[in-house]
Amino acid sequence: MRRLADAALSAARASGASYADVRVVRMRRQNIQTREDHVVQVSESDELGVGVRTIVGGAWGFAATNQVSVDDAARTAQKSAATAKANSKIIAHPVELAPAPAYLDTWQTPRQKDPFRVPLKNKVDFLLEVNREALKVKGVRYCSSGFAAISEWKYFASTDGSYIEQDIVRLWPSYTVTAIDVGKGEFQSRAHGFPPQQGGYELVEQSTLLADAPRVASEAVEKLHAASVSSGKRMLILDPAHLWLTIHESVGHPTELDRALGYEANMAGTSFATVDKLGKLRYGNELMTIWADKISPGLLATCGYDDDGVKTTRWKLVDRGLFVGYQTTREQAAWIHEKASRGCSYADSYQSFPFQRMPNVSLEWNQKKDLTLDDLVAATDDGILILGNGSWSIDHQRYNFQFGGQFFWEVKGGKRTRPLKDVAYQSNTIAFWHSLDLLGGKSGWRAGGSLGDGKGEPAQSNSVSHGCPPCRFRDVNILNVGRRP
Amino acid sequence: MIWKPEEARRVLERSIKLSRGKDVLARLSGGGTRNTRFAVGEITSTGEAESAELSVQVAFGNRHGTASVNQFDDATLRRCVETAEEMAQLSPEDPEFMPVLGPQKYDQPRAAWDAKTAAFSADDRARAVAACLEPARAAKLTAAGFIETGARFQAVATSAGLFGYAAHTSADVSCTFRTSDGTGSGWAHANSNRVGDLDFGRVARIATDKAQRSQQPQKLDPGEYTAVLEPAAVADLVGYLTFTMDARSADEGRSFFAKPGGGTRVGERLLGRFSLSSDPAHALAPAQPFDGDGLPLRKMAWFEDGELKSLLWSRYWAKNKGHAPTGRPANRILRASGPTHTIEDMVKSTERGLLVTRFWYVRFLEPERVSLTGLTRDGTFWIENGQIKRPVKNFRFNQEVVACLAGAEMASQPVRVSTGEGTGPTVVPAIKAKGFHFASISDAV
Numbered sequence: 001m002r003r004l005a006d007a008a009l010s011a012a013r014a015s016g017a018s019y020a021d022v023r024v025v026r027m028r029r030q031n032i033q034t035r036e037d038h039v040v041q042v043s044e045s046d047e048l049g050v051g052v053r054t055i056v057g058g059a060w061g062f063a064a065t066n067q068v069s070v071d072d073a074a075r076t077a078q079k080s081a082a083t084a085k086a087n088s089k090i091i092a093h094p095v096e097l098a099p100a101p102a103y104l105d106t107w108q109t110p111r112q113k114d115p116f117r118v119p120l121k122n123k124v125d126f127l128l129e130v131n132r133e134a135l136k137v138k139g140v141r142y143c144s145s146g147f148a149a150i151s152e153w154k155y156f157a158s159t160d161g162s163y164i165e166q167d168i169v170r171l172w173p174s175y176t177v178t179a180i181d182v183g184k185g186e187f188q189s190r191a192h193g194f195p196p197q198q199g200g201y202e203l204v205e206q207s208t209l210l211a212d213a214p215r216v217a218s219e220a221v222e223k224l225h226a227a228s229v230s231s232g233k234r235m236l237i238l239d240p241a242h243l244w245l246t247i248h249e250s251v252g253h254p255t256e257l258d259r260a261l262g263y264e265a266n267m268a269g270t271s272f273a274t275v276d277k278l279g280k281l282r283y284g285n286e287l288m289t290i291w292a293d294k295i296s297p298g299l300l301a302t303c304g305y306d307d308d309g310v311k312t313t314r315w316k317l318v319d320r321g322l323f324v325g326y327q328t329t330r331e332q333a334a335w336i337h338e339k340a341s342r343g344c345s346y347a348d349s350y351q352s353f354p355f356q357r358m359p360n361v362s363l364e365w366n367q368k369k370d371l372t373l374d375d376l377v378a379a380t381d382d383g384i385l386i387l388g389n390g391s392w393s394i395d396h397q398r399y400n401f402q403f404g405g406q407f408f409w410e411v412k413g414g415k416r417t418r419p420l421k422d423v424a425y426q427s428n429t430i431a432f433w434h435s436l437d438l439l440g441g442k443s444g445w446r447a448g449g450s451l452g453d454g455k456g457e458p459a460q461s462n463s464v465s466h467g468c469p470p471c472r473f474r475d476v477n478i479l480n481v482g483r484r485p
Numbered sequence: 486m487i488w489k490p491e492e493a494r495r496v497l498e499r500s501i502k503l504s505r506g507k508d509v510l511a512r513l514s515g516g517g518t519r520n521t522r523f524a525v526g527e528i529t530s531t532g533e534a535e536s537a538e539l540s541v542q543v544a545f546g547n548r549h550g551t552a553s554v555n556q557f558d559d560a561t562l563r564r565c566v567e568t569a570e571e572m573a574q575l576s577p578e579d580p581e582f583m584p585v586l587g588p589q590k591y592d593q594p595r596a597a598w599d600a601k602t603a604a605f606s607a608d609d610r611a612r613a614v615a616a617c618l619e620p621a622r623a624a625k626l627t628a629a630g631f632i633e634t635g636a637r638f639q640a641v642a643t644s645a646g647l648f649g650y651a652a653h654t655s656a657d658v659s660c661t662f663r664t665s666d667g668t669g670s671g672w673a674h675a676n677s678n679r680v681g682d683l684d685f686g687r688v689a690r691i692a693t694d695k696a697q698r699s700q701q702p703q704k705l706d707p708g709e710y711t712a713v714l715e716p717a718a719v720a721d722l723v724g725y726l727t728f729t730m731d732a733r734s735a736d737e738g739r740s741f742f743a744k745p746g747g748g749t750r751v752g753e754r755l756l757g758r759f760s761l762s763s764d765p766a767h768a769l770a771p772a773q774p775f776d777g778d779g780l781p782l783r784k785m786a787w788f789e790d791g792e793l794k795s796l797l798w799s800r801y802w803a804k805n806k807g808h809a810p811t812g813r814p815a816n817r818i819l820r821a822s823g824p825t826h827t828i829e830d831m832v833k834s835t836e837r838g839l840l841v842t843r844f845w846y847v848r849f850l851e852p853e854r855v856s857l858t859g860l861t862r863d864g865t866f867w868i869e870n871g872q873i874k875r876p877v878k879n880f881r882f883n884q885e886v887v888a889c890l891a892g893a894e895m896a897s898q899p900v901r902v903s904t905g906e907g908t909g910p911t912v913v914p915a916i917k918a919k920g921f922h923f924a925s926i927s928d929a930v
Contacts, residue, residue, distance in 0.1 A: 038579050042572045043551035046565075049536070061607075064534040066555045079533060086607035087521065087528040090615055120575040128577070142737065180738045185745030187738060187853060263524040265629035265670075266661040269845070269862075269929070351534035393846040393881070395860045397929035400881050402858055404850070424850070424858075426881065426925050457522055457631040458532075479924075481850045481858075481883060 001165075004073045005157035008052050011074035013159065015081030017054040017061075019097060021158035022073065023307065024050050025350035028151040030116060034127045035144045036135065042120065049350030052077040056084035058094020064351040098333035098341050100310050102161030107304025109169045110297060111200030115149035118201045123147050126204065127175070130213050134177045137217035139224065145175035147204075148196075150451070150463075154307075162309040170300055170463055172196030172451060173204050175213070179220040188223035188421070190216050190406055193241035193388045195448045197298050197465065219407050219419070226419035229408065229480050235383030236425055236476040237376050240440075242386045242405050243363070244448030244466035250429040251283070251290050252361040252466065254398040255317045256455075257326040261335060268455050269396025272429070273323060275336055281323040284433025289364040290318035292327060294343055299360040299465035300449045301346075307354035308345040315342060317361065321433075329356045348460040355456060362447065362467035363439075370441030373470040378414040379438060384423060384478060385409040385416060389448075391424065391481075402426040404481065422482025432473060440469030486535050487516050487603070490650040493640035496539060496557060501644050503566040506543035506573065508585045509644040512777060513539050516637030516652075521610040524629040526621065528614055531607060543569040544585075547578040581801045585643035586779050593651065594771030599679040602654035603636035609680075610634075613658065616685040620693045621662045628689075630660040634680055641779040649775045656680035657903055660692040661863060663930070664700045669876070670930050671695025672843060672863035674717065676903040678771055695842060695864035702876040704926060705867060711838030712921035713831045713868065719913040720902045721847045721859065722886045723761065723819050729855050730787065732796035736806070741855045741887070742796060749796060756791040757891040758822045763787070763814040769901045770910030772815040782815035790822050791891065816910040821896035831895050831917040833871040839923065840866040840873060844882075855886045860927050879930075880923035893918045 005022045012020030026048045033041040050073050051064040061084025065076045127145040134143040152168040176191040194209055238246065254273040258264055261275065273281065283290075294301050294312035305311055308330040317325045326336060329345040346357035377385060388406025395401070408420040427435075449465035488496075497511040515537025522530045540553035543566065550572025554565040610632050621628035638652040659674035673691035675683045714722075735742040735749040742750045764784040765774040775781055778800060786794045795811060803810035832840060839861075847859030861879045868874065895917040902911055 038581065039577050040579060040581060041551070042549070042576045043540075043553070044568055044572060045538075045540070045553040046568075047538070047553075047555045049555065051534075059528060060530045062530065062532040064532070064536075066536050068556070083531045083533055083607040086611045087531055090611055090618075091527045093527065120572060124575075124577060142739070178739055182738045182747060183745065185738065185743055185853075189739075261525065262627055262629060262663070263529055265524060265627070265663060266522075266631050266659055266672075270663075272928070351532075351536055353530050353532045355530065391848050391850050391858060393848045393858045393860070395879065395881070395927040395929035396845050396862055397927075399929050400860065400925060400927035402881060402883075402925075422851075428928070458518065458520060458633060477925075479883075481856070 001155045002163060004070050005155065007070045008073040008077040009157060009159050011077035012052060012054045012081055015078050016056045017081050019055040019159055020052060020077060021156065021309065022050060022052045023350060024068065024155040026153040027349060028116065030149045032123055032127065032147045034131060036131055036142060037128065039124055050076055051347065051350040052080040053354065054080040054084050055095050056081050057088030059084045059087035059091045060095055061087065062353045095331055096334055097330040098339060100160060100308065100330055100341065103305065103309065103311065104163050105304060106165045108167035109198045111169055113201040115169065115171050115201045116151060130175050130210055133210060133213035134217040137214055137221060139179045139221035140177055140217045141180045142178040143175060148172045156305065156307065156309055158309050160309065164305045164309060166304055168198065168303055170196060170198050170451065171203065173209055177217045177220040179224050181224050186224060188220055190220035190223060191388060192216050193406065196300060196451045197449065198300060198302060199298055222419045223407065223421050226421040228482055229420045229423045229478060231478055231480045233475045234478045235380050236473045237380060237383055237385040237411065238471055239373060239387045240444065240446035240468045240470060241388050241448055243468045243471055245389050245392055246403060247361060247363055247466045247468055249392065249394040249401055250398060250432065251317065252358045255326055256356055256358065257328050257332045257335060258356045260326065264455065267457050272397045272399055277323055279324060282321050283318045283323045283430065284321045285436055286320045287436050287439040288318055288321050288433050289316065290361060291364060292317050292325065292359045292361050294359045296360055299447055300463035301358065301360045301465060306343040306345040307347050308341060310341045310343040312343045327356060327359060332356060346462060348462065352460050357455065357462040358453060358464045360465045365445045365469040366439040366441045370443050371438060372440065372444050376438050376440060376470055376472045377411050377416060380411045380472065381413060383411040384420065385411050399428050422480045424479045424481045425476050426479055427476055435474045435476060436471055437474045438472035440471060445469045487636055487638050487652055488537065493638065493650055494642065494648055497640060497642035500539060500541050500562055500566055501642060503563055504543050504570060506545055506570060508544035510542040510585045510778065511539065512641045513537065514637065514639045516635065518633060518635040519605065519610065520631065520633040521614055522631050523614050526618060526628050539565060541565050541569045543573045544582060545573050547580065547582040548573045548576045549579060549582055550576055583800045585645050586647050587645040588647050589649065589779055589781050591649055591774040591781050592766050593774060594766045596768060597653035597678055597771040599654045602634050602656050602680040605634040605680050613685045617660050617689040620689040624693050624697060625665060626662040626693060626696050627665065628660065628662050633657045639773055641775060643779060647779045649779050651773045653771065654678050656683055658683050658685055658688050660689050662692040662696040664696055668702065668930055669696045669700030670863045671699055674903055676901060699864045699876040702878045705877040707880060707923050707925050709920045709922050711835055711917065711919050713828060713835065713838060713840045713915065713917050715828065715842050715915050716900050716902045716913050717843040718841050719916055720911045721844045722889060723817050723911065723913055725847065725849065725857055726855055726886045727814055727817060729852060730797045732798045733802040735796055741853055751793050751796065753793055754791045755793050755887055755891060756788045757893055758791055759788060759890050760786065760790060760820055760822065761788040762818045763816050764818060765815040767816060767818055767912065770816045770912050772910050774815065776812040780810060780812045782812050785811055818899065819913040820899050821914060825898050826895045827897060828915050831915065832868050832873060835868045835917065836870060838868045840868055850883055856884065857886060858883050879927040881925045881927055882922055883924040884922045889918045889921060892920060
């Protein structure tokens with residue numbers, strides 16, 4: 001592999017590149033889908049290729065191929081340099097990379113059982129058993145379940161002298177139960193909130209996915225008969241299986257430096273959290289401290305080195321309510337006068353150009369008091385508790401958002417009183433984070449995440465987790481989205 | 486690199502021959518995409534990627550498995566087939582499995598391939614970027630945008646003798662220009678199978694005009710307003726509508742198109758005077774004439790003059806219910822019967838309303854009613870007494886798609902647009918719709 005990488009780097013240098021990196025990436029995916037009593041899809045894919053990034057005359061170039069040989073790597077490097085040269089004719093600001101040490105290293109996801117080596121039968125039997133348990137609940141008509149495993153192996157080398165091999169494994173078991181009232185023409189679904197994460201198949205074996213199936217199924221039926229919510233300002237209690245996505249959209253994306261400076265303006269948008277607000281903006285109140293990291297075990301964006309070859313780290317984005325940090329790459333660090341990258345470069349395949357992607361972005365738990373979800377409910381006289389993710393949408397500068405959920409409880413007098421339906425909340429990022437009034441503690445801190453966070457053109461997919469404790473927010477605008485959209 | 490039909494056939498047939506399975510379906514797709522991005526007024530990144538992927542589905546009886554690879558040496562082909570076979574043998578019986586199709590006839594779209602587009606180089610893209618930047622620089626706007634061309638092929642073959650091959654080119658440009666005070670933003674785009682159809686300067690001039698006119702937007706109270714939706718906005722609504730048109734979901738009672746008490750809403754007039762169809766040979770939006778099983782995707786009327794004519798039938802569900810399979814829509818063509826109008830006509834006829842350039846972050850609110858939420862973006866304007874009076878702040882909308890289209894008062898000639906939701910070639914008109922629900926204000930520019 002090193003010979004191939006060196007051939008690409010030499011060819012890039014010979015073509016005039018002042019910098020080059022090469023990534024050989026192998027992505028393997030296994031996907032199993034079932035419904036009710038049978039399997040509907042079993043598939044496995046294996047993708048291998050080489051991507052070469054170059055800087056010539058201060059401009060980026062990139063080329064990629066699925067032909068993996070020394071000659072093809074060199075040819076691809078020359079092609080990459082040619083695209084850079086074409087661009088260099090009309091750029092005004094040459095790319096400058098923040099310095100990064102050279103590393104010779106390997107990194108891999110800690111795991112006990114490689115999910116690709118666990119017999120297919122074990123996985124299928126497990127999913128079908130989940131379906132059977134769910135379908136036993138009266139009123140449930142359908143249950144779909146699935147298992148996805150993704151292995152990302154990559155070899156990175158750069159003209160700065162790094163040679164890094166990484167082996168990352170992510171997996172996601174999931175299921176959704178649907179109950180139908182044919183007479184009324186209504187249906188409701190409830191998905192389990194088990195998050196995708198890094199690790200081995202032991203995560204599935206140790207999970208409560210199967211044990212939870214009767215409850216999840218019962219909740220699908222309860223949603224059918226739930227009372228429609230009254231709109232208005234209410235206390236809102238958000239479980240971590242819901243809140244992770246609100247953090248993703250309202251803190252994760254706005255603190256991407258490329259967005260803030262207009263580099264994603266054409267598609268993903270820009271950000272209200274502009275550079276002039278760094279160190280000044282009160283993002284939320286004192287309860288809100290947000291960490292970015294790519295080092296927490298099990299979280300989806302965790303790895304040893306980013307796709308610039310920068311060693312990963314942990315840093316604050318928001319410190320007790322104050323906006324203090326951005327996500328950056330080697331190219332971006334100097335844009336805000338920082339000396340080193342935060343290690344947020346990522347490309348989702350050998351074919352993709354690496355750019356700034358979100359690390360794990362998590363809300364710190366309450367350091368003073370270990371409040372649980374039940375404590376938050378007990379402290380609430382009139383509110384709504386939301387579990388799991390439903391509809392989600394946020395504007396292109398990350399002010400106005402609107403979220404639904406999987407299951408909703410009315411909370412009265414400190415108790416969960418009855419299930420509700422048709423619930424969504426709409427808020428604005430700054431107002432929302434200032435309305436945080438009860439922060440849960442360490443014991444309730446959980447991470448949720450996504451295997452498909454989109455950004456860029458052409459669109460790339462990133463895997464990212466967000467941890468948080470249960471939280472309560474004051475006076476949030478609750479909508480009834482069933483009565484009249 | 487584009488594989489020729491005979492090259493694709495050779496690999497597909499080799500894969501099929503390597504398998505011991507009775508039903509083997511092999512697919513091959515690949516080609517190249519080339520792009521250049523620009524932002525803050527200059528090129529930021531570029532890329533040229535070649536790829537090809539082989540996928541082999543093997544079935545033993547009703548047990549099936551699929552494996553895919555992107556390397557084509559004999560050892561990898563064998564490994565791919567063996568993996569698929571191993572998965573098939575380990576899989577339980579799938580009562581919904583459909584045997585592979587035999588030979589089919591496809592209507593090849595003539596306008597899908599353009600040699601000039603396939604050859605569009607990094608230098609060509611850099612010149613196109615320069616053409617996009619020129620109006621923005623002249624107007625002192627901050628320019629961002631994306632230019633991408635593609636040349637790709639898809640091929641499919643089965644152990645029952647089916648072979649299909651199609652190749653297409655594509656070209657896209659989009660520009661988002663922002664005013665230096667950060668209060669105005671304008672967007673425009675164009676896409677086609679032929680790069681020669683794209684007028685880069687024109688796209689940039691529209692984005693420039695929108696950016697300048699959208700500067701310093703004022704607040705307008707949320708509420709229901711008449712909305713003039715430009716084609717890009719309409720395309721998002723249509724994309725989500727077709728996501729919900731699966732016949733099986735309707736039969737199972739989990740769809741807007743399920744009738745309370747059982748049955749489906751086929752035959753009901755739901756969409757006012759709109760017709761929604763697909764046609765792989767459509768001149769503006771030529772599309773691949775077969776799906777992943779090799780099922781021909783033919784000209785289909787989904788809605789005709791508002792009446793729901795057909796849902797989307799998979800092969801399995803069609804067999805189960807004695808219906809002909811339709812597959813997915815090859816493309817989406819929405820048109821209105823009766824007279825067509827320009828966007829200017831729509832504005833002139835509007836006493837009080839909003840002109841919407843495009844939507845952003847559209848998601849289902851309640852799939853059973855095809856209700857969506859999303860936001861306006863890059864040019865939202867207040868119309869009063871037949872004139873565009875001023876830019877207004879963006880809105881979040883919460884709206885049922887069917888009610889919006891059913892109540893539309895005017896529509897333009899359909900044009901080809903790209904959608905943010907990846908729904909493939911789409912040809913839709915601008916529309917004027919009453920009572921569109923703008924639910925809350927967004928401060929985003």
